[in-house]
């Protein structure tokens with residue numbers, strides 16, 4: 238039986254230290270009510286040049302807004318790695334872009350190419366192919382670039398994306414350019430070798446194994462050089478950082494500053510996922526991951542400096558589908574071998590045009606609702622959790638949700654600030670009594686949960702925990718509904734009908750990441 242106590246934000250000492258650091262950090266704010274705080278990965282065409290918007294507008298990782306509508310896929314063609322991270326166990330996929338404990342089916346470039354065509358035909362909103370493991374793509378350059386070569390010939394409308402630890406990145410920038418890879422992610426967890434030595438026990442570089450501070454220094458220099466070279470070449474760079482409380486959590490503010498000054502487009506701070514059963518150094522020595530509010534505080538801290546990604550799902554090296562859904566099991570090698578694959582770019586384009594229409598309707602609905610908040614004055618901010626299966630709508634039942642999307646509501650509007658994985662409450666048509674407390678703990682910092690439908694029992698328990706179940710916006714757009722809810726909430730506070738109370742902290746459900754794998 239897990240404990241049911243909720244952790245108040247004020248009870249977490251490291252979080253307070255982090256907030257102090259934030260206050261010192263010039264340019265950072267906790268994303269005030271200016272509305273400009275939306276310059277996170279939810280940024281739109283008004284926030285960037287037309288060329289950049291063209292690159293990000295249907296990339297589900299580079300645009301939060303796009304991730305409700307467009308899908309990505311990974312092909313696991315890169316098994317080897319040239320460094321060791323303390324949060325990684327080589328039995329599993331690279332934890333720099335995947336949650337630990339997940340094993341992907343390895344493919345040859347030829348198998349990968351066929352898989353991409355099969356997925357692109359079945360999922361016309363799949364716009365991006367990424368290579369993110371299971372080891373480091375640039376420690377396997379032949380396989381990685383061969384895969385890009387095959388796909389750029391057969392499916393030129395698909396964007397190519399790459400994720401690396403950065404050690405050999407400077408050696409490959411020219412090749413990356415030559416394949417028109419527009420998006421590269423580098424995992425940078427530190428810019429100070431003193432910090433780095435606690436994350437990386439060794440690297441293998443220029444035919445030699447380096448350890449400790451030397452290893453961390455070389456890695457950091459190579460990562461930052463690679464970043465500079467890529468941004469100079471006009472390639473959009475995202476930096477991933479794993480937040481490891483007590484090791485690099487406060488330092489990530491400096492990492493943020495360093496990568497921003499070198500032209501990174503987006504910073505994705507992800508929680509450490511660490512459990513003894515993963516067999517990693519951190520898992521075995523009891524290193525904890527951050528709480529939901531610790532993660533959010535750090536992301537807020539860095540947001541004044543640059544675009545922050547908050548919708549990363551730490552997906553598998555063979556992930557397929559919208560972020561947050563996992564359709565990889567539909568596309569195993571065995572199944573693909575049995576498929577007759579026909580790549581039809583015209584049908585894909587027609588489908589994507591429909592997606593764009595829906596997307597524009599969503600944006601228009603949000604803007605119209607936002608007008609109703611104009612002139613409202615209040616410091617109140619609150620979080621809501623939303624059950625959704627895509628399209629930017631409240632369209633999932635409470636019991637069927639494997640994650641909740643979290644929005645922060647303020648007079649600036651509704652802003653996506655994260656997601657929480659949960660175990661399914663409804664199993665085989667019945668509510669799982671044991672699961673409900675874990676779901677509640679995952680959204681414990683939220684004032685309300687928006688759902689398409691909810692049963693009587695979870696409704697009562699949520700209310701008892703102080704979370705309002707809201708089903709009156711079923712199948713409506715999320716942001717429009719959230720703004721309408723917030724307007725009502727402010728009115729109720731103003732009339733004295735309710736008293737605004739801050740909520741506590743919430744869990745990042747580590748176990749659920751594994752269960753969903």
Ligand code: CLF
Pocket residue numbers: 297298309310311334335365366367368369398399400420422475505548549550551552560
């Ligand atoms: Fe894949 Fe990464 Fe490209 Fe996206 S994932 S290589 S940038 S296409 Fe996206 Fe997945 Fe997070 Fe990565 S949600 S783990 S950030």
Ligand code: SF4
Pocket residue numbers: 318319320321322324325326330331332333371372373402
């Ligand atoms: Fe593991 Fe990825 Fe780190 Fe390599 S770079 S050790 S595969 S987490």
